[in-house]
Amino acid sequence: MTATATEGAKPPFVSRSVLVTGGNRGIGLAIAQRLAADGHKVAVTHRGSG
Numbered sequence: 001m002t003a004t005a006t007e008g009a010k011p012p013f014v015s016r017s018v019l020v021t022g023g024n025r026g027i028g029l030a031i032a033q034r035l036a037a038d039g040h041k042v043a044v045t046h047r048g049s050g
Contacts, residue, residue: 017041 018035022028023044036042 017043019043019045021045022047 016039018040020028020032020035020042023032023042024046028044028046032042032044
């Protein structure tokens with residue numbers, strides 16, 4: 001079986017709530033923003049500098 005990506009296809013998440021770690025910058029931030037734009041409830045965490 002071969003999976004193919006379709007432009008604009010949404011992943012088949014069972015839950016619409018997600019936790020993104022490392023979401024204060026870079027890839028984590030981009031993922032959090034995309035999931036929120038797709039209608040998910042997003043919680044973001046990151047490691048503090050202290």
